[in-house]
Amino acid sequence: MAKKKTTLKDIANILNISTAAVSKAMQGNSRISDRTKQAVKRVAKELNYQPNHLASALRKGKSNLVGVIVPRTNSNFFSSVIQSIEEVLNKNGYQIIITHSNESYKKECSNIDTLLFTQVDGIIASMANETVDLSYFEKIKSKGIPLILFDRGENDLNVDYIGINDYDSSHLIVEHLIAQGKKRIAHIGGYRHTRIFNNRIRGYIDAIKKYNLPSDKELLLESNLTTEDGREKMIQLLALKNPPDAVYVASDYAALGALQVLQENNISIPENIALVGFGNEPFTAMVTPTLTTINQHSDEIGKLAAETFLDLVEKTDLKQSLNKKILKAELIIRDSSNILK
Amino acid sequence: MAKKKTTLKDIANILNISTAAVSKAMQGNSRISDRTKQAVKRVAKELNYQPNHLASALRKGKSNLVGVIVPRTNSNFFSSVIQSIEEVLNKNGYQIIITHSNESYKKECSNIDTLLFTQVDGIIASMANETVDLSYFEKIKSKGIPLILFDRGENDLNVDYIGINDYDSSHLIVEHLIAQGKKRIAHIGGYRHTRIFNNRIRGYIDAIKKYNLPSDKELLLESNLTTEDGREKMIQLLALKNPPDAVYVASDYAALGALQVLQENNISIPENIALVGFGNEPFTAMVTPTLTTINQHSDEIGKLAAETFLDLVEKTDLKQSLNKKILKAELIIRDSSNILK
C-alpha cells in the first residue's frame, strides 16, 4: 500500500510529452505553450505531484536550504532570532533547518556535519559555550559555503558577524548601578574564551576602574551561566567576608538563579543587593522583583544575519568586504536595581 | 576561490580505480581488498571528502533525515522532547530537522511542505493551536511517510500518538484543590478543537460534577493560552460577581499571566485564590509563589516518539498495529495551591 511518489516522468507519460517539457512547463518557461502548461499543472495537481528536492538540488548544485545552529532553542533570544531569520529567508525562497548544539562542542561539530551533509547553501550560527577550537567552522568556509555568525562569534574567524556591543553594555550597567549608589559591584560572567563574555568582562573591569571602584578578584566569577551556575556563584559571593552590594550577571538565566538565592537568604533587592541580568528574556519582566536587563535586539540581529547571507549568495563578485555589524544595546531598568524610583 | 567539493570520482581518478570501487570501499564492502580500502580512506581524508548526501539519498530513496514540527521552540516542554527524540534517532543513524509552526496553521502547512520537499524519512509532530483541518497531515500519510504525533494530536487521524492522560490530569488537579478546601474552581483552558485541551476540559467538567461543585459557564474559559491570554482571562474571572477561589490553567505560560494579575491586585495566593498550571516549565519553580503544575514527562514522550518511528521504518510488514501511548501525568504540588503545608 506504499504509494509511489509521482515524478515528472509520470506526468510526461500521461500527456505524451517529454519530461523536459514538463520540467520547463513547471518553471513557466516561455518556450512552452500555455495549453501545455495548463495541462501539466492540471495533471500535477491530480497526481499530487511534489518535486523531488534531492534531484533538483543535486542537478542545480543549490538546495535553497539554510542551516541555523543555536546553542539552545529554549531561550527566547535564540528562538526570536530564528524567527526573524526565517521570515526574511522564506520571503526569498529559502527554507531553514534548525539544529541546536545544546552548548556542547561535540554536538556542534555533528550539527555542522549534518548541515554540510544536507548540502545547505549557507550556515548561520551562534557558537556553543564550550567551543574553543574553530577548525570545524573553518571546514565550512573551506567548502566555499557562506557562514554568518551572530551573538556568540569570534574575532579570529574571518567571517561575517552580527552582534551587540557587549563592552558598552557593561559600561551602561555599571554606570547605572553607580547612579543607584552602589559601590561594590560583582560580575558573574561567562567564560572568557567566548568573545561576547570576554567583552562583557573587559567592559566591566574597565568601567569599574574608570570610576575607581574596588576590583577585587573575588568579585569576578566565570561560569557557564546556567540557572544552577547563577545559584552557585551567588552563594559564593554571599560567603565573602566583604560581599558586593550589586551583582551584574551576564545572562538572565544565571541572574534568575542568583535571584532565588538572594530571596532564600532574605536579602532585600535592590536595597541590600541590586541585581542586573542580560538578554531581556520574557521571564525577567515576570519574576518578583522584575529584573533589570539588557535588550539585545534579537529581531534586528536575525534580520541582519539573514540579509547578510542573501548578500553573500547574491553577489558572486569576489571582493566582498567582510561584514561585522555591531548593534547598540539598550538597558531596561526594572525593580531589581531601581532604588530611586 | 570557490573550492570545488571532492567527489568519489576525484578519489577514483587519483587511485586509478573505478568510482564503484571507491564507493564500496567507503561502505566497507567485503569484496574490496584491505589495501584499496586503506588507500581510499587515506585519499578521502587528504581531499577532505564529504559524501554528497543529495546523491546518495536520491539513489537510495532514503535520506536518513527525520522532520520534527513543534508549535514553539521556546517552551521547555518542546525543546526537551526534541532533545530526547534527537538522542534516540542519532544513535540509529538519523538526523533531525526541526521546524516550528509558531502556532500558525499556515506555517504548519508550509513546514510540512518543506519537510516532504527535503525528502525526510518520517515526521514527528505536535500540532499548532490553530490547526483544525487535518488534510495536510493526510498528505504526509498518502505519500507513505511515517507520521507520529505527540502531545497535540488528534483522535480522528489514524496515526501513532504519544501523550499524557489529560483527562486524568484534570481530575488530579481538581481533587487536589478540593482537598485544599476550595469550592469554586475555574478553568482557563485551550480551545476544544485541540484534543488535549478538550480532554482537559472534559476532565475538569466531570471532576467538578463528580464532587458536586458549581459548574457555572462563566468559570470555564477558552483561549490560546499565551501569557497575555492568561492575564486577560484572569482579569475576566476577577470581574465576576462571584469570582472563583481556585483557578486551574491549562498551560504554565497562561498561568504566569494569571499569577501576575493576581499579584497586581494584591490577592493572596493560595489563601484567597489558588492557582495551578500545566506543563512543569522550569519557571514554575522560580516564580513567587512557586506554581503547582503537571509534569508531562517530556523525555519519555520524545523517546517513545522516536522509537515508534524506528519501529515503523524497520518493520515493513504491513499489519502494523497503531500505537497510541498514553502516559500517566504527575501532579507537582507547590506553594501556589498548598494551603495545608
Next chain:
DNA sequence: TACATTTGGTTAATCGATTAAACAAATATA
C-alpha cells in the same frame, strides 16, 4: 518565392553515489 526568425517542443547529457551484473585472475576442489 527565398530566407530568417519564432514557437514549441525533443534528445541526450548531467549532477554524485549506488548497485546489479559481468568479468578476469587467483585459488580451491575433484
Next chain:
DNA sequence: TATATTTGTTTAATCGATTAACCAAATGTA
C-alpha cells in the same frame, strides 16, 4: 588437469530533475 569457487574489480544502469543543443513546423520579412 579440468572445473568450480572466491576475490577484486569494472561496466553500465539508475535515482529524478534540469538544461544545453538540436530540430521541425509555423510565422515573419524582403
